[in-house]
Amino acid sequence: MVTSTRNETGWANWAGCETADCSVISPRGTGEIVEAVRRAAGRKLRPVGASHSFSGIARPEELQLRLDRHAGVRSIDTTTGLVTVEGGMPLYRLNPILAGARLALTNLGDIDRQTVAGALATGTHGSGARFGAISTQVRALELVTADGGVLHCSPTENPEVFEFARVSLGALGVISTVTLQTVPAFALCAQEMAVPLPEVLARFDELAENIDHFEFYWFPHTDRVQTRYKTRLPLDTTLAPLGRIRTWWDEELMANEVFRVAVAAGRRVPAAVVPINRFAVRVWGSRTYTDRSERVFTTSRRVRFKEMEYAIPRAAMPEAVRRVREVVDNSGWRIPFPVEVRVLAPDDIPLSMASGRASAFMAVHVPAQSRHEGYFGAVERIMADYGGRPHWGKIHTQDAAGLRKVYPLLDEFAALRRRLDPEGLFTNAYLDRVLGPIG
Structure with a gap:
């Protein structure tokens, strides 16, 4: 029996750019998910994780199925490293549980608010030319389909569904449980420093190849980037984490409170953005520290923003960054947020951003209350020249016609969606745009 159903108004995603009025169903256990799905027949039911997506992918149109009560650990096998969790498990809770078993996810993004199911559905990733997105760590999953059936999916059981369900957009059903392949817990040594942008772009491929987890942040209106080099080390390495005062200064004061004030000042007085960015590059400074992997991968971000991110072939990224810089310099815009660039290994997941190619990612941001169309649109047009995904x-403006050009198996995914959800129980306007209508 589904024990938690309530009317709720005013749902919004983290950035506040997607909103809806809906009823919320919060099942506990696969049986209650099945019951909720069967009762929703004839209506629209959208599964949602932590609402940390910026696009309309999670926006409910009638009913929202929230997995916050379906968020436990089913099993941990420290011999094989296989860990099975319920789909609503948030990464920020899972990471310390794994650490307690001396295990870890091999790669993580810099945000840990997402649920496991939500991270898989959207293709959440980290960085590293030899490491894949979180979806590449999936070894099996349990999917509740639109007819209330439960599919157990793995490379040997319903493999044709498993192939696509690892990055499914929440369009194939409700991911009830996930089995992840973890690795022995490890440490990361992080080195951060400001470097001239031309130097980083000239050495981009070398840095991507030789550093385990490489990323950089370019501050628009400057010629400097903040680089982050993360090197994997055995956990028995002597850890040298940031002290409490330095952590408070860097992560709480500078990265959140001071940045919040700077963004607000830039919105009131756009001309102030240029000197603020130049000041930020100078004060960010250099630091080196070593800590458990999950503590180095993730950061706390409380300044709200809107974000667009594209993946292109890794070799094309230096040229793409130069073009984005030229557009920004010639536009008259004042962009307070840094542009984030990361790399990732190729994978075999049809709707993964890194499917079939070594990839680099560019993420651009604006304050949550700001208009994004001009800036994001200009970057999006540049990304299109490189087969951007x-x-x-x-946030993006792509539709199914454009996405077919960069995702060769998009129509096969859409056909599987029609087979598993012929009445469009799980659809919404976003899915109909990027995949095509069910009909």
């Missing part, structure tokens, strides 16, 4: 959970 948009992040499913972030």
Whole structure:
């Protein structure tokens, strides 16, 4: 029996750019998910995780199925490293549980608010030319389909569904449980420093190849980037984490409170953005520290923003960054947020941003209350010249016709969607745009 159903108004995603009025169903256990799905027949039921997507992918149109009560650990096998969790498990809770078993996810993004199911549905990733997105760590999953059936999916059981369900956009059903392949817990040594942008772009491929987890942040209106080099080390390495005062200064004061004030000042006085960005590059400074992997991968972000992210072939990224810089310099815009660039290994997941190619990612941001269309649109047009693939959970304007050009198996995915959800129980306007209508 579904024990938690309530009317709720005013749902919004983290950035506040997607909103809806809906009823919320919060099942506990696969049986209650099945019951909720069967009762929703004839209506629209949208599964949602932590609402951290910026696109309309999670927006409910009638009913929202929230997995916050379906968020436990089913099993941990420390011999094989296989860990099975319920779909609503948030990454920020899972990481310390794994650490307690001396295990870890091999790659993580810099945000840990997402649920496991939500991270898989949107293709959430981290960085590293030899490491894949979180979906590449999936070894099996349990999917509740539109007819209330439960499919157990793995490379040997319903493999044709498993192939697509690892990045499914929440369009195939409700991911009830996920089995992840973890690795022995490890440490990361992080080195951060400001470097001239031309130097980083000239050495981009070398840095991507030789550093385990490489990323950089370019501050628009400057010629400097903040680089982050993360090197994997055994956990028995002597850890040297940031002290409490330095952590408070860097992560709480500078990265959140001071940045919040700077963004607000830039919105009131756009001309102030240029000197603020130049000041930020100078004060960010250099630091080196070593800590458990999950503590180095993730950061706390409380300044609200809107985000767009595209993946392009890794070799094309230096040229793409130069073109974006030229557009920004010639536009008259004042962009307070840094542009984030990361790399990722190729994978075999049909709707993964890194499917079939070594990829680099560019993420651009604006304050949550600001207009994004001009800036994001200009960057999106540049990304299109390189066969860019948009992040499913972030703002973009692509539709099915355009996405077919960069996702060769998009129509096969859409056909599977029609087979598993012929009446469109799980659809919404966003899915109809990027996949085509069910009909």
